[in-house]
Amino acid sequence: MAASASHDNAPLIVKLESFLALSAEERGALETLPMQVQALTADQDIVRQGDRPVRSCLILSGYAATYQTTGAGKRQIQAFHMPGDIPDLQSLHLKVLDNSLATITPCRVGFITHDVLLDLCRRHPRLNDAFWRETLVDGAIFRTWVTNNGQREALGRLAHILCEWITRLRAVGLADGLTCELPMTQAELADALGVSTVHVNRVLQELRAKDLVTLKGSVLTVLDWEALKRIADFDPAYLHLDGDRAAF
Amino acid sequence: MAASASHDNAPLIVKLESFLALSAEERGALETLPMQVQALTADQDIVRQGDRPVRSCLILSGYAATYQTTGAGKRQIQAFHMPGDIPDLQSLHLKVLDNSLATITPCRVGFITHDVLLDLCRRHPRLNDAFWRETLVDGAIFRTWVTNNGQREALGRLAHILCEWITRLRAVGLADGLTCELPMTQAELADALGVSTVHVNRVLQELRAKDLVTLKGSVLTVLDWEALKRIADFDPAYLHLDGDRAAF
DNA sequence: CGACTCTTTGAATTTTGTCAAACTGAGTGG
DNA sequence: CCACTCAGTTTGACAAAATTCAAAGAGTCG
Numbered sequence: 001m002a003a004s005a006s007h008d009n010a011p012l013i014v015k016l017e018s019f020l021a022l023s024a025e026e027r028g029a030l031e032t033l034p035m036q037v038q039a040l041t042a043d044q045d046i047v048r049q050g051d052r053p054v055r056s057c058l059i060l061s062g063y064a065a066t067y068q069t070t071g072a073g074k075r076q077i078q079a080f081h082m083p084g085d086i087p088d089l090q091s092l093h094l095k096v097l098d099n100s101l102a103t104i105t106p107c108r109v110g111f112i113t114h115d116v117l118l119d120l121c122r123r124h125p126r127l128n129d130a131f132w133r134e135t136l137v138d139g140a141i142f143r144t145w146v147t148n149n150g151q152r153e154a155l156g157r158l159a160h161i162l163c164e165w166i167t168r169l170r171a172v173g174l175a176d177g178l179t180c181e182l183p184m185t186q187a188e189l190a191d192a193l194g195v196s197t198v199h200v201n202r203v204l205q206e207l208r209a210k211d212l213v214t215l216k217g218s219v220l221t222v223l224d225w226e227a228l229k230r231i232a233d234f235d236p237a238y239l240h241l242d243g244d245r246a247a248f
Numbered sequence: 249m250a251a252s253a254s255h256d257n258a259p260l261i262v263k264l265e266s267f268l269a270l271s272a273e274e275r276g277a278l279e280t281l282p283m284q285v286q287a288l289t290a291d292q293d294i295v296r297q298g299d300r301p302v303r304s305c306l307i308l309s310g311y312a313a314t315y316q317t318t319g320a321g322k323r324q325i326q327a328f329h330m331p332g333d334i335p336d337l338q339s340l341h342l343k344v345l346d347n348s349l350a351t352i353t354p355c356r357v358g359f360i361t362h363d364v365l366l367d368l369c370r371r372h373p374r375l376n377d378a379f380w381r382e383t384l385v386d387g388a389i390f391r392t393w394v395t396n397n398g399q400r401e402a403l404g405r406l407a408h409i410l411c412e413w414i415t416r417l418r419a420v421g422l423a424d425g426l427t428c429e430l431p432m433t434q435a436e437l438a439d440a441l442g443v444s445t446v447h448v449n450r451v452l453q454e455l456r457a458k459d460l461v462t463l464k465g466s467v468l469t470v471l472d473w474e475a476l477k478r479i480a481d482f483d484p485a486y487l488h489l490d491g492d493r494a495a496f
Numbered sequence: 497c498g499a500c501t502c503t504t505t506g507a508a509t510t511t512t513g514t515c516a517a518a519c520t521g522a523g524t525g526g
Numbered sequence: 527c528c529a530c531t532c533a534g535t536t537t538g539a540c541a542a543a544a545t546t547c548a549a550a551g552a553g554t555c556g
Contacts, residue, residue: 050485068395071481076395090388093381098388098486122373132380133341139383140338140346142390147316147324150397150442154512185534194398196513201536217521233319237298238346401543433502444545449504465553 008060008110009033011084011172016130018171019242026124033120035110046088046101046109053091055113059083062107063183067191068099077192079141080104080165080184084172089135092117105183133240140238149194152233155203157193159232162213164239166222171241182220207231256308256358257281259332259420264378266419267490274372281368283358294336294349294357301339303361307331310355311431315439316347325440327389328352328413328432332420337383340365353431381488388486397442400481403451405441407480410461412487414470419489430468455479 013030016022022030035058040046047053049068059081066079066087078099081087087101092114121128141164148160165182169175186204190197207213212228214221222228261278264270270278283306288294295301297316307329314327314335326347329335335349340362369376389412396408413430417423434452438445455461460476462469470476 066391068391070395070399072399074399076398078391078394090384093377094384094388094488095490096485096488098488099391125370128376129341132383135380135384135387136338136342139387139390140342142387142394143314143316143326143347145394146326146390146397146442147318149394150324151318151320151322186536187534194394197534198514198536199512202512205536237344240342240344240346242343434504435502445502446504446546447544450544453504 008037008108009035009058011060011082012058012086014172015084015134016127019133019240020126020130023126026127029120029124029127033112034116035112037108037110040103040107040109042103042105044103046103047091047097048100049097051097052095053088053097054115055111056086056088056091056117057101058086058110058112060108060110062103062105062109063181064101064103064107064109065184065188065192066099066101075191076194077188078145079138080192082169082172082174086112086131086134089131090138092131104188137240140240144238145192154193154195154199155206156232157195158189158200158203159207159212159228160234161189161192162207162220162222163229163232163234163236166220167236167239167241171239178222178225180220181218182215183218256285256356257283257306259308259330260306260334262420263332263382264375267381267488268374268378271374274375277368277372277375281360282364283360285356285358288351288355288357290351290353292351294351295339295345296348297345299345300343301336301345302363303359304334304336304339304365305349306358306360307333307335308356308358310351310353310357311429312349312351312355312357313432313436313440314347314349323439324442325436326393327386328440330417330420330422334360334379334382337379338386340379352436385488388488392486393440402441402443402447403454404480405443406437406448406451407455407460407476408482409437409441410455410468410470411477411480411482411484414468415484415487415489419487426470426473428468429466430463431466 009030013022013027016030037060046057046064061083064081064087065077066081067075067077069075079087088097091097117131121131148157152160166175166178166180169180174180184192186200187197190200193200204215208215210227212222212224212231214223257278261270261275264278285308294305294312309331312329312335313325314329315323315325317323327335336345339345365379369379396405400408414423414426414428417428422428432440434448435445438448441448452463456463458475460470460472460479462471
């Protein structure tokens with residue numbers, strides 16, 4: 001049940017090390033972080049709006065999404081998550097969750113109690129700052145989604161989210177050149193972009209017709225990165241990938 | 249030039265005390281926080297996208313906005329700020345700014361260097377957590393804007409931002425019942441909501457026609473809070489106003 | 497008063513949504 | 527191995543929401 005294998009949270013350590021040289025103690029503390037590992041199927045809620053969780057969730061493998069539901073029954077996806085992410089880290093200091101978190105593919109996740117995290121932050125101030133920083137990058141991504149969904153038409157909007165997705169995957173070593181997994185359905189992309197499913201389909205075909213991307217099954221390949229970036233008006237600065245993995 | 253008057257950063261202390269009982273030392277540290285106070289005119293940039301600031305900005309009086317500009321020359325306002333806010337607190341841990349910050353009315357602001365803030369966080373772990381929490385609430389607001397702008401039509405969208413605005417003002421004691429200042433122009437609201445100025449005007453008139461609000465000059469009065477809340481589908485949970493000031 | 501910016505209005509256009517149905521492809525069970 | 531199912535994708539026609547453009551009022555401040 002309880003586990004603390006170093007290979008399990010490797011994606012998190014990779015992420016932290018990209019902007020912070022971990023000391024032996026810091027690395028050791030992270031590698032032996034007690035967490036409860038659990039295997040989840042696709043389309044399963046992990047935590048829900050209104051919950052008061054006592055632990056946060058580290059994604060070890062698979063993909064997930066943060067979402068909110070409106071009174072009218074519509075769903076907005078606010079973020080997509082990948083291995084190494086802690087999608088509900090904010091619950092460490094915000095008691096009541098204002099959004100839900102669900103898997104979009106089968107996932108292995110590690111639950112780490114807030115007690116453990118707070119203790120880790122107290123003992124290792126640089127890890128405190130690193131976790132804080134992680135939540136700040138999340139905030140920067142939310143901000144950019146506001147801009148993306150507010151100011152760009154559907155075509156640029158979709159292109160932007162594709163640019164962001166592959167860039168983030170590359171940063172944790174999960175993309176192969178200009179090819180990566182794209183686990184979300186068109187309906188999920190629609191709920192993230194604030195457009196209808198039908199319209200996502202139309203603009204996706206426009207991207208294909210312009211020979212910018214291919215998307216077969218759940219495999220995305222970018223055929224012309226510079227052109228896609230231009231249409232998306234994509235500037236990766238907001239992802240704050242200070243390290244070597246920033247460059248394309 | 250350098251100042252540290254207790255009345256200056258009172259709004260910040262009010263905000264922190266709403267969810268944290270400050271000790272004498274913590275309060276003292278905050279009240280004597282060395283900051284450089286500056287008076288700014290309206291529509292003036294405070295910091296810009298791409299900057300690498302060595303200080304953050306506490307709003308003492310007046311109103312400001314965070315924004316991003318797209319390659320197509322469009323502007324998305326990502327947040328409105330009021331006294332007590334530290335709109336660029338994230339620059340404490342994110343080196344390069346991914347957005348700009350500008351006044352929308354004349355403002356008095358206090359600049360606090362990152363050195364000073366980091367030292368304060370080191371000496372007072374509870375203040376570290378409180379500042380972290382502040383940035384998490386900012387993140388929750390960004391998320392909710394994604395939902396608001398993505399899933400609601402213009403009428404609900406405008407209603408929602410009005411509900412949020414007056415609720416936040418009440419929380420820092422800057423609203424008088426259901427009346428408050430609304431310093432932004434319709435063009436600024438448009439850039440925040442991701443709609444055209446003309447359309448903001450039209451839906452605003454719809455809110456007036458339904459006798460939900462009045463807006464004369466820059467004074468907003470909510471005539472029917474429950475009805476406005478319903479149209480906005482507004483649930484203030486995401487503002488995380490744990491204290492007494494949460495209730496309407 | 498005059499020079500602003502900000503708000504308001506109307507008409508034509510564009511983008512996007514809705515609805516309904518057909519198609520595709522990956523399992524599943526007979 | 528072949529229907530069958532089911533989720534996901536694609537298509538077309540029509541409707542609704544919002545944009546654009548252009549111009550006219552209203553307020554505010556020197």
